[in-house]
Amino acid sequence: MVNAGFSIEDGIARIELQRPEALNAVDMPTKREIIDRVQAYKTDDDVRVVVFQSEGETFCAGGDVKEAREREYALEPFTESWNELFEAMMGLGKPTVARIDGYTLGGGFDLMLHTDIPIAAEDAQLGQPEVGLGIVNHFSPPMLQAKVGLTKTLDMMLTGETISGEEADRRGLVARSVPSEDLDDEVDAVAESLAAKSPRVLRKLKDGIYATAEMSPRAGRSYLEAVSLEAAREDPDYEEGVSAQLEDREPEWE
Structure with missing residues (x-):
């Protein structure tokens, strides 16, 4: 049972x-x-x-x-x-x-x-x-x-x-x-x-935070910066989130 x-x-x-x-x-x-x-x-x-x-x-x-x-x-x-x-x-x-x-x-x-x-x-x-x-x-x-x-x-x-x-x-x-x-x-x-948040952004952020938990602040910052820049280049969430705010609407996450 x-x-x-x-x-x-x-x-x-x-x-x-x-x-x-x-x-x-x-x-x-x-x-x-x-x-x-x-x-x-x-x-x-x-x-x-x-x-x-x-x-x-x-x-x-x-x-x-x-x-x-x-x-x-x-x-x-x-x-x-x-x-x-x-x-x-x-x-x-x-x-x-x-x-x-x-x-x-x-x-x-x-x-x-x-x-x-x-x-x-x-x-x-x-x-x-x-x-x-x-x-x-x-x-x-x-x-x-x-x-x-x-x-x-x-x-x-x-x-x-x-x-x-x-x-x-x-x-x-x-x-x-x-x-x-x-x-x-x-x-x-x-x-x-x-x-209501982007599932992809939440996943990368959560994974990144756990990955950096035992790093020094400097190493953790560099690690998350690399994740952030790659996500901005390759994922649609950054563009969609900013556009939604500028257009006064709710974002539509893929």
């Missing part, structure tokens, strides 16, 4: 975790289906943006810990499948958005970190409690250090304590935070804005 729903409408694909009774913990069959869908969305022209969301009042409490015992506590199947999902998301070539509310823990926290634009309710609770399960988390620390620094990373990872969505926004862990009653409208507005 797959505990998730999938839909596509107006260029927006939605992946909804549907296991609220278990705080939307992701079991292996569900994770496998999500991986397959994300990989398929990469070549689906009907998909321009992917939104991760959940049924109920919790985004995701991570993986299903019951499966750990069933698999005789082997950790590799879980880490390998999460890694496959995160690589598929970063290599999707299309923007991803996360709707963060309630508890966002463990693998759910890692999932949030690997979306391009996570949007949190101010009262959401985010954290990495794996230390209490005897697990040495390896997904979050490198990304956390880049976002919040060494001391805050040590604090979050070693204590396992949660922080609010509002605090996560202040630390730069989410793109923005809003009152919980405004969360749906904010997520929809961002997704619709992304769906």
Whole structure:
């Protein structure tokens, strides 16, 4: 049984975790289906943006810990499948958005970190409690250090304590935070804005940003400049975007 729903409408694909009774913990069959869908969305022209969301009042409490015992506590199947999902998301070539509310823990926290634009309710609770399960988390620390620094990373990872969505926004862990009653409208507005952009420009920009994440500022600037100049020469988006603005109309992206 797959505990998730999938839909596509107006260029927006939605992946909804549907296991609220278990705080939307992701079991292996569900994770496998999500991986397959994300990989398929990469070549689906009907998909321009992917939104991760959940049924109920919790985004995701991570993986299903019951499966750990069933698999005789082997950790590799879980880490390998999460890694496959995160690589598929970063290599999707299309923007991803996360709707963060309630508890966002463990693998759910890692999932949030690997979306391009996570949007949190101010009262959401985010954290990495794996230390209490005897697990040495390896997904979050490198990304956390880049976002919040060494001391805050040590604090979050070693204590396992949660922080609010509002605090996560202040630390730069989410793109923005809003009152919980405004969360749906904010997520929809961002997704619709992304769906209206040139898919080709978004792909090249997203790929370029991830490619330059570990470069020096000078090397990253040179890399993206080469991408930008080549796109302006070879793609129709630059001419169409400028023409549309000068002619006071909406651009028509190929």
